[in-house]
Amino acid sequence: MNKLNVVTICLMMIALSSCKTEQKEQTVKNDMTFEVYETSAKGNSLTKLEDFKSNKDTVRIKLSPDEKFQTITGFGGAFTESSAYLLNKLSPANRDTILQAYFAKDGANYSLTRTHMNSCDFSLTNYSYSPVEGDTNLEHFTIEEDMDDLIPMIKDAIEVSEDGFKIFASPWTAAPWMKDNKKWVGGKLLPEYYDTWSLFFSKYLDAYKAEGIDIWGFTVENEPHGNGNNWESMHYSPKEMTDFVEFHLGPKLEKDGYGDKIILGYDQNRAGLDEWVDEMYRSESSSKYFDGTAIHWYESTYDFFPEALQYAHNKAPNKLLIETEGCIDSQVPVWQDDAWYWKKEATDWGYDWAPPEDKHLHPKYAPVNRYARDIIGCLNNWVDGWVDWNMVLDRQGGPNWFENWCVAPVIVDPDADEVYFTPLYYTMAHFSKYMRPGAEVIGVDNSDESLMVSSVKNPDGSIAVVLFNETETPKSISITLHEKTVTFSIDAQAIQTVMITE
Structure with missing residues (x-):
């Protein structure tokens, strides 16, 4: 064999070896x-x-x-007085177990949460941060009612969360003395107190900031249509809410250095959503103060109303669209029976009380199915955040001063110091743990x-x-x-x- 052939063979072997190496690298590169x-x-x-x-x-x-499509804001649940009260009745170990399960990186890693301003149905009693009638300058504003349970729960969750989470707050009602019916339930905010009520939001931010809690934003009013005159509520029409935000709340927050706080309008069910977004985004001056729209899911146990969600997005493509409350309502939780959460045995408010023409929207439906179906349906129709209701309830579905029993992903028996993670907890975690803020659909x-x-x-x-x-x-x-x-x-x-x- 001459020298030329040896060189040629060597070059061929080198090339073949290089080709195999490149092929191997390509295979590794293509692995998924x-x-x-x-x-x-x-x-x-x-x-x-x-x-x-x-x-x-x-x-x-x-x-x-x-x-x-849309960018994800987050997934999570709500800090309520009821949940916080129950956590304080558990052993320190079980309390920590629940907080770790919700907020730790190896838990559900919640990234978007809600809380209530003043009392709500999942409070132990009616209360307001502005208890003194006629105190238009809110000189007696106090969050003392939150100091025993609610604020400690939020602070401990902040300590547990490595990635952090956003908190938005929602009022169920102003103090009765600011309303036309002078009651906790129903009625409207009197126009002469619009500025006082705007100041209330600013005072709340100050008070929570002093406790080391940064509030990301607000919904203007929980369920402005009311709730059948049952528990705390305050009514707005679309125009009344938009006027309040455009001419009072938005400018007040801006003036007080809180112009970066998120304001979400509406905050109720999806049917009729069109009239609300039409009014909220009626002009540049109103749109300036609304950062997005808040929605609930109680219109149906199975229908996520894609047309309404699409309409809301198309009306304001650059605004947020967040599902701010959903739960298995009007239902006492089933204790330590995972199978029940997969069966079509749960009812909702409409199963018993919806008008005949709407009954078809409220069949019995499996709780897990309801959560998974709605969250995926929302994600596929421009919703960027999804927030569950109470994080923790007891075996009765409370405590709730109105006895409006509901289900939470975590149920506890404080007397026996027992904790039950229902399949709903894991369902929420499928999204919150793996779909992180800033993700793009x-x-x-x-x-x-x-x-x-x-x-x-x-x-x-x-x-x-x-x-x-x-x-x-x-x-x-x-x-x-x-x-x-x-x-x-x-x-x-x-x-x-x-x-x-x-």
Whole structure:
């Protein structure tokens, strides 16, 4: 063999070796890792899955990160006096367990929360921070009622949370002396107290700031339509609320150095949302003060009203759209029976009391299904935040001064010092833990209409996909991203979060 052939062979071997190395590097580069976490009727609770079964049909899902929609504000629940009171009745260990479960990075890692200004139905009694009648300058303003339970719960949650979380506050009513009916329930804010009520918001920010708690923003009024004259409420028409914000609340916060605080209008159910956003965003001067729209879910147990959500977004594409309250209402919690939360046995207020023409919106519906369906439906229709109601309630669904019993994701028995994490807790965590603030909702092409899917790209580049299989049939899943594919399966009656990294 001559010298030339030896050189040629050596070059070929080097090239082949280089080609194999490049091919190996390309294979590694093209790998896509994924983890699957499932909560299911069969007993999984945010369980990481390693083994998957092959089913007859495969659902094909294509992710399109270049197709971007809204930016996520956050997910979480509400600090209420009832929840805080119950935490203080538990042992320190159980109290800490619950706070860690909600706010620690290895827990649900809640990022968006709510609290109430003055009392609400989930308070122990009626109270106001402005207790002195005729005190128009609010010289006697005090948050003393919050000092025993509510503020300690918020402070401890702040200590637990590594990533931090936003807090917005909502009033149920002004003190009766500011209202036309002089009652806690119903009635309207008298126009001569519009400036006093605006000052109230500013004083609240001052008082909470002094306690080391930064309030991100407000909803103007919880449920301005009222609540059937049951518990604390104060009524506004769309025009009245918009006038109050444009000419009083917005300018007052701006003047007092709080112009950066978020103001969300409306804060009630989705039907009729159009008339509220039409009024809120009627002009540049009104739109200036509204940062977004707040909505609740009580209009139906299953319908998330996509048309109304789309309308609200299209009216103000650059504004926030946040679901600020949802819970399994008018229902005493079922204790330590996970199966109940997957069954169509829960009722809501409308099952018993809705007018005949609306009864179809309020069938019995499984609690887990209601949460998963609504959150995914919201994400797929421009909603950027979703906030649950009470974080903790007792076995009766209280305490609640009006006896308006509801379900919370965590139920406790303070007398026995026992804690029950219901499947609703894990359902919330599927979103809050893995879809982080600043994430962008991305395009999803889903071949199976019976499987609900939503996906986001997180600030760290990871992709979170949440799937909800309400059916009784397990499904094989194929997810494609950038022409790379991962395959796995989802059980019947299950919710999954799939975390994908490239």
